[in-house]
Amino acid sequence: MAEPDISTSPTRRKKLTIKPFYEKQRDGETSAEIINEARTSLRTLRTNRPFTPKEDKRTLFSGTSTRSSHDRPPSAFSLGARHFDGSGSRPSSATRLLPLENKPILPSTSPPTTADVTLPVIPKPPSTDPNRPISGKRKARAKLMHAISQEGDVVVLPQPLERRSSNPLLACKPGAADDSLQRRVHSGPKERTQLPQEKSTNEEGSLRVRSADSVSSRSTSKTSRTESGYSSERGSAGSRPESAGNRDNLSPEEALYWNTSILPILEDMAKLSQGSADTDVIEMLCSRCSELYRIMKEKQLLGKGSKRRGQVLKTIYKLLDFENARLHLIAARMILALSVSGQSMTSLCKLLFKVGRVEENDKLFLEDDVLDLIISTVATLDPVKNSEPLVYAIGSLKCLTGNANVVQVLSEKKLLPVLASLLHSINLHLSETGKPTKSTLNILLQVTAVLRNLADISENRADFLSHQVLEELCSVMEVYSSEADLMLNISRILSKLTLNHECCSVIGDHPTSFQSLILILHKHPNSSDLVVRVCFILGNLTAHNDDCRYCLFNTENAIDTLLSTFRSYLASDLKHSKVHPKQEAEKDKKSTVDKKSQDVLIKLIRVIANLSINHDIGALIASNETCVDLLLQVLECHSVTESDELVINTIITVNNLSYYTVISSAIEERHLTIARLLLRLLVNDNMDGMVEAARVFGNLSRTQSIRDFLTSKKVDQMMVMLLDSGDREVVYVACGVLINLMTDEKRRPLLKKESGIGKLIEVLRDFGRTDWQLAAMVCMILCNYTEKMKNSPETLGEQEASSLTDLLVDYLDEEVAMEIPDDVTWDEETQEFMRSYWRSEFCPVASQLLSRVEGCQGDLIPIDKAS
Known part of the structure; x- marks a missing residue:
């Protein structure tokens, strides 16, 4: 529906615009839908979507949140290389050593007492039960003894090492033993599991240990292999030798590539990371780290199974001590590609959030494949086991989707299906456990915040539905x-x-x-x-x-x-x-x-x-006194000048409810109060308010008391004046009130007195062929007016009767009526709709009116009989 021109005075006739109000003006709606919505007695309301201001600061959680800070991860934190767990680079098959239960106690100058010393637990003696199952070692020893006994030889078994005293302090002797103990207190894992060096015993019963010469020769062998271009280092401490060795063992070709292409870059980065944090150093570190990522990606050396992964990560972690967003993001890309886990993954996601919360850094995320790696990480993290890293990873995406350019890129990279899968996993977990947790809530807050930004892009609607x-x-x-x-x-x-x-x-x-x-x-x-x-x-x-x-x-x-x-x-x-x-x-x-x-x-x-559009529901709401009273209170306490949308929406709602003429209608009981509240809108400059108020009067004027009230307030004269407005919708609602007013015989003379007959004929001429619904309403007014007519020239006026007859004859001719005006463009659907309205709405009432006017010609002689 076209907006009415509120600058036009009701008493002046403006230049007519023949453009029909039901032409297609909004995508997705047909002309028929627009007409039905604009002209039906019951109408739905449109309103603007609530405005959401852009948040000034990018935080993990909204600044207006009512949740306690103890229930959510912080948005601000310090972060550096020390926050990344070196063990996060260990292979997945590695086994961590448990800490020693009893720490050795250093000897003191004074003799210890039992109160000062924690005595070790005495081992349990072997079982004497004859039915005890034979373990592997005992079975092997039994086989050996059996084999020896068969030969009949007497064998002297090697003597076991001398067992230390239960109290290590009492067993300490001056000299080498003290040094050995001191050395073992601070020893590494290998030394803790290795027996101290002993002198060789005789050949018959000696327990041989690896000599220093053996260790030296192995070291020499390792050095020579490294110099030849081949090297094999063991995994990190605590890993199983067989798994770690298999993972990090390089073939000669791999070792050559490592030493010639990767190791020099790592060494350069290690040296640069020890220098000052000036611009040149930062730029060189960014360049070298990007180069490292490129060559490792080309050779497919990235991922969880990457060889020498720990060495690369340790070098990358040192870059995080520099305060530079670009360097941090380049380092984060490398760490993401190497698929860290545990505490390192949490710290990495915090790093991404830290960089992403600064709006100036948004352009950095558009470089290379950083966004792809983040999306891939979010897709692989388990929401139950990895809730904290997920919160920060998706939190970084929340910050980035606040940027119109970045959110478009993320949409194209199919972020939405990943979040849909995550939502499904969370809901599935909730349905299985039935226990919503704070960690799950924190994830959902980030996911929904990202979806909120993705919903702004119309192209994503299909993904919202399909997923x-x-x-x-x-x-x-x-x-x-x-x-x-x-x-x-x-x-x-x-x-x-x-x-x-x-x-x-x-x-x-x-x-x-x-x-x-x-x-x-x-x-x-x-x-x-x-x-x-x-x-x-x-x-x-x-x-x-x-x-x-x-x-x-x-x-x-x-x-x-x-x-x-x-x-x-x-x-x-x-x-x-x-x-x-x-x-x-x-x-x-x-x-x-x-x-x-x-x-x-x-x-x-x-x-x-x-x-209230639904007839069953609308009748029940119209009978609800509380609802009606609240609506009337709005009209009473607000003016259309200050609160136009609120007042107009309220009037439309009252109009919908006034449509229902049920016995218990609260609208019917308060119809005079409603009429008084709406009367002031008819003299207001707000054209929308006046039109909507007139619509309500069109329903309320079905009762005699309201018609009397309107006449006493000269609303009938105002409605006749509005016929001259030239605005299609104003004329339409004025006709709606006049139809009811003309049912009272005592009010009919006013129509002719105020030149209403001529104005109605002009409306029929101006709007008839483009608005058959309005043309039908004009004919209804004239039918009510001429209900007891005996002489049409006398009742209507001679000129008016002639003009009306000519118009009705033309309009009832389908060929003439359906001729499309020159300045109007109709599609086939609109033409068919107009034809349907012409047949169902206009023709029945127009035929009745024409028959009445022609049948009440009085003393006039028809032309064909004049001769």
Whole structure:
């Protein structure tokens, strides 16, 4: 519907524009839908989506969050190389050594007492049970003894090493033993598991140990292999020799590539990382790290199974001590590609968030394949076992999706399906355990924040539908309805998506969606940001889907909750509107609160208006005195000048409810009060308000008392004057009131007195062929006016009767009526729609009027009989 020209005075006739109001003006709607919506007695309401200001600071959680800081990871933290666990680079097959249970105690100068010394546990003696199963070592010894006994030889078994005393301090002897003990206290894992060096005994019964010469020769051999271009180093301490060796053993070709291509870069980076943090050093480190990533990627040396992975990571970790975002991100890309885990993964995700929360760094993430690696990491992390790194990784994406360019790139890289899969995993875990946790909540807050930004891109709507994101969000609402922050994020997503009809159908079909939305209103009545969005969502769901109207109305406590919210925010709005204007501080506060309260009222009243479209529900709401009284209180306390959208939405809702003429209608009981409240809008400069008020009068004027009231206030004269406005919709609503007024015989003379007959004929001539619905209403007025007519020239006027007859004859000729005006373009659908309206709406009443006018010619002689 075209916007009315409020600058046009009702008493002046403006230059006519023949362009029909039902031409296609909005994508996705046909001309027929536009006409039905504009002209039907019951109409849905449109309103703007709630405005969401951009957050000033990028934080992990919103600054307005009501959650305690103890329940969520921090947004600010220090981070450096020391926060990365070196063990995170160990192969997955490595085995960590457990710490020693009993630490050796250093000898003191004074003799220890039993109170000062913790005595070691005495080993349990071997079992004497004859039925005891034979272990591997005992079985081997038994076989050896049996073999020897068969030969009949007497064998002297080697003597075991002398067992140390139970108290190591008492067993210490001066000299070498003390040195050995001191050395072993600070020894490494190999030394702790290795026996001390002993002298060789005789050949018959000696226990031989590896000599220093053996160790020396092995070291020499290793050095010679390294110099020849081949080297094999063992894994990190604590790993199993066989697994670590197999992982890091390089073939001669791999070793040659490592020593000639990778090792020099690592050595350069190690030297540079020890220098000062000037610009040149940072630039060189960035360059060398990027080069390292490139050559390792080309040779497929990245990933969890990468050989010499630990050595590379240790060098990369040192780069994080420099305070440079670009260097941090390049290092993070390398660490991501090497698939770290554990504490290193957590620190890495914190690093990504730290870089991403600075808006100036957004362009750095668009370089190379950093975003791909982040998405891949999010896709592989388990939400139960890796909740903290997931929070920071997705938190970095939340920051980045606030940038219009980056969010477009992330959409193209299919981030949304990854988040949909994560949502499904979380919901599946919740359904299995039934225990929502704080860690899961923290992840969901980040995921929904990213989805909120992705929902801004219209191309993503298909992915939201195909990956069942809407259903997953409805499931989350069912579990976490008490969490205001999470519900606010979801409401922001749904408020965007429910602008699409298909999305509305999906949400409406979910079994718990309406129950969850009503529960949110019930649990968070004071959160205006959340309430306004939930009401907006409900308004979208009920705008075009009658099933949704039934579902919402039949949801337990739905109407009570809506009316309770209505009453609460109306009271808040009226309270703050009474603040004295001289109090400037209070005035600013009032303005903010007042705006929020009115925004909630606008969205909530829209829900009521949309529900009332359904005939069963509308009649019940019209009988609800609480609802009607709240609507009238809005009209009484607000003016259309200051609160135009609120007042106009309220009038449209009253118009919808006034359509129902049930016995218990609260509208019917208060119709005079409504008429008095709306009367002032007819003399207001706001054309929209005047049109909507006239629509209500079109329904209310069906009763005699309202017609008397309108006549006493000279509204009938005003309606005749509005026929001259030239605005199609103003003329339409004026005709609606005049149809009812002309049912009273005593009011009919006014139409002719105010030149209304001629004005109606002009309306028929100007708008007839482009608006058969309006043309039909003109004929209805004239039919009511001429109900008891005996002489048409006398009743209508001679010139008027002749002009009306000519017009009706032409308009009832289908060929003439369906001729498309020169300045109008109609598609086939519009032409068919116009033909249908012409046949069903116009022709019946026009034929009746023409027959009456021609049959009441009086003394005039027809032309064909004049001769």
